[in-house]
Amino acid sequence: MTDTLQRFIFENLAIRGDLVQLDATWKAVQEKHRYPNPVLHLLGEVITASVLLSATLKHKSRLTMQIQGNGPIPFLVVECTHDNNVRGMAHYADDIQPGSLSELIGDGRLAITLEPEQSSERYQSIVELTGSTLAEAIDDYLSRSEQLDTGIWLAVSKERTAGLLIQKLPANKTAEEQEGWNRVQQLSNTITEQELLNLSALEVIHRLYHEEDVRVFETEPVCFRCSCNKERVANMLRTLGIDEIRAILNEEHAIEVACEFCNQQYRFDAVDAEQLFAGEVTYRAPDTRH
Numbered sequence: 001m002t003d004t005l006q007r008f009i010f011e012n013l014a015i016r017g018d019l020v021q022l023d024a025t026w027k028a029v030q031e032k033h034r035y036p037n038p039v040l041h042l043l044g045e046v047i048t049a050s051v052l053l054s055a056t057l058k059h060k061s062r063l064t065m066q067i068q069g070n071g072p073i074p075f076l077v078v079e080c081t082h083d084n085n086v087r088g089m090a091h092y093a094d095d096i097q098p099g100s101l102s103e104l105i106g107d108g109r110l111a112i113t114l115e116p117e118q119s120s121e122r123y124q125s126i127v128e129l130t131g132s133t134l135a136e137a138i139d140d141y142l143s144r145s146e147q148l149d150t151g152i153w154l155a156v157s158k159e160r161t162a163g164l165l166i167q168k169l170p171a172n173k174t175a176e177e178q179e180g181w182n183r184v185q186q187l188s189n190t191i192t193e194q195e196l197l198n199l200s201a202l203e204v205i206h207r208l209y210h211e212e213d214v215r216v217f218e219t220e221p222v223c224f225r226c227s228c229n230k231e232r233v234a235n236m237l238r239t240l241g242i243d244e245i246r247a248i249l250n251e252e253h254a255i256e257v258a259c260e261f262c263n264q265q266y267r268f269d270a271v272d273a274e275q276l277f278a279g280e281v282t283y284r285a286p287d288t289r290h
């Protein structure tokens with residue numbers, strides 16, 4: 001089983017767990033763009049983390065993780081819908097070299113935005129990016145923005161990404177439950193990247209928690225899916241205004257826009273472009289094309 005989210009809980013301890021492993025989703029990301037390795041690695045970690053964090057949300061929401069900084073990766077964004085459709089992309093310097101998180105991002109910040117499906121509200125929290133790895137940065141983020149203790153482990157290879165999250169639930173209050181949390185944290189800390197990547201979800205859970213009382217749920221599929229379409233690109237072009245569009249078309253045969261997430265190409269020729277503004281324009285020169 002691949003490209004799945006496996007939820008589980010520790011009976012009697014008020015602790016939840018989530019395990020995600022991505023293969024085809026990860027290949028899809030790599031096929032859309034030829035990112036250099038340091039960018040790819042971070043993008044894989046953020047995609048995996050976004051699925052894990054999305055799994056902890058109570059309401060159906062779209063979760064966006066956005067990193068901005070002044071380093072060789074100045075911008076990286078990943079979105080995950082409530083039904084685990086993910087997409088992500090990054091901007092990077094051509095001469096990028098491998099480095100720690102702070103070397104890649106520079107002075108940066110991590111913003112996490114939630115857009116609940118049933119509401120027009122957006123909830124965003126932003127923290128300075130700290131820690132030498134993304135998992136540390138997310139731990140820091142969660143300890144500042146939420147009261148729930150959480151642990152997160154991430155692994156990325158060329159073929160696969162994987163991640164594990166454990167979270168103390170609000171009901172975790174008794175001394176026994178607290179002790180259970182410490183124990184589960186220590187057990188989780190023994191996971192290696194190789195195990196996370198190469199064992200199945202159930203094998204990972206067994207390997208770590210075979211002495212605990214764990215209940216696993218049905219797995220949920222995860223996939224790469226981009227939400228771009230021609231209408232959205234058209235709306236973006238409309239915001240440029242008809243004069244700007246005509247100026248571009250004076251230079252080019254058509255306006256070509258590529259989606260930064262999935263690389264889908266959208267093409268608007270002069271006729272398409274004029275139609276974008278049909279109804280808005282009261283006067284039109286007899287024929288401005290040559």
Ligand SMILES: [Zn+2]
Binds near residue numbers: 226228260262263
């Ligand atoms: Zn797209």
